[in-house]
Amino acid sequence: MSGASPPEPAIRVEHVTRTLEGEVPVTLVRDVSLQIERGEFVCVMGPSGSGKSSLLYLLGLLDVPSEGRVWVDGQDTSGFDEDRLADFRLARLGYVFQFHFLLPEFSALDNVSLPIRKLGRLSDEAAEARAAELLDKLGLQGHHHKKPSQLSGGQRQRVAIARALANDPLVILADEPTGNLDSKASTNVRDILRNLTREMNKTVVAVTHDGDFASAADRRIGIVDGRIDMAWRPDPDA
Template identity: 45%
Template sequence: MSGASPTPVLRLRGVRKSYGDTVVTEVLHGIDLDIAAGAMTALVGPSGSGKSTLLNLLGLLDRPTAGSIQLQGRETTDLDDAALTELRGRSLGFVFQFHHLLPAFTARENVLLPLHARRGRLDRALWDRAGALLGRMGLRGEIDRLASQLSGGQQQRVAIARALLHDPGLVLADEPTGNLDTVTGREVFDLMRDLNRERGTAFLVVTHDPGLAALCERTIELVDGRVHL
């Protein structure tokens, strides 16, 4: 007899999102979706399909109009803003098309900034951990270089290290290679795929590149606010 299936890192049931008061426009129409723990998943769909709206809900940056969103087994829709912020900071990592590094800070300082902002102080273990992560990204020689002195691909690697520093269960990557040339973009994607396998961190990658989507274990297509699996 097989054991129970592991709890998905993310579970959506009947998720709807509408905007407007007088004229109501529903953007997401009853989304049911599970993201497996440790999975590498692509999210694709045409412009206007609702990907950005869905990503904001998955990142706990917005609330659904109806339905349930569970992150690592915890129901989120009834949490207040402070609890959502705490859960987001503990369980999620974010990588964007534009890296959003501070140019006057070093690579290591940029990796540490979000935790520093939340905790107010950092210990030596975190300082060393950030350096080790950057080394794993192939940036051992750039740890103490300013972000402004790094190439686009190097800056995106710093952004990935920043997303992973606190060991989140899920990283949401929104067009993480969209601002890079083809070769560098593939290198960055391959790095994320390697980290997914090594660390067991789940990645949900929004991409317009069908070649990259095909390298993921699963592709979810969003069309007109509905999921096509």
């Protein structure tokens, strides 16, 4: 008697290339194929200009490939129009960036509840309760009603992580999430992201220059000149 089929990977890409057309075309990502499993913490690393963020944006459906296909949660997204992509991102994917991009006029609670309200699966009261629960899980008790300007850099990034988790996504994608933080806050954010895979079975894909951050990952993927290069390692003196 055969066992159940293994689950689909969280993300799978096949022969993905991204080229910016113009008088002189620029290829950002070249013929990349990879898969990222559910519950895996993966760091994408490489020299400046190597295509790390471009690859992350393709994995996170913030950009579309010029060639190749991207599957997320077993769904081939190549035929999605802009509206369907937007809905899919809102429901399945969460994003954390180097600069938190919190709305400055709103409180931490409102910043986290906004994507929940936009998805429309919960009442306003339930959305606020979920936002409060996420903030509390990330150690932000007592800061719910503060605006971003009243929070430290590390606190703002934790609000951004709570916002990324708002709709219980399958995958969190993070672009240099500690690049604007001091060492203590960086360690805290790294540990939070790592624990999302251990405690909540989230898949986390992060672009980073930080070797200490990457040391916590299950897997490191090197990228050079837009291609996967598993032999690449960061310069310890950089």
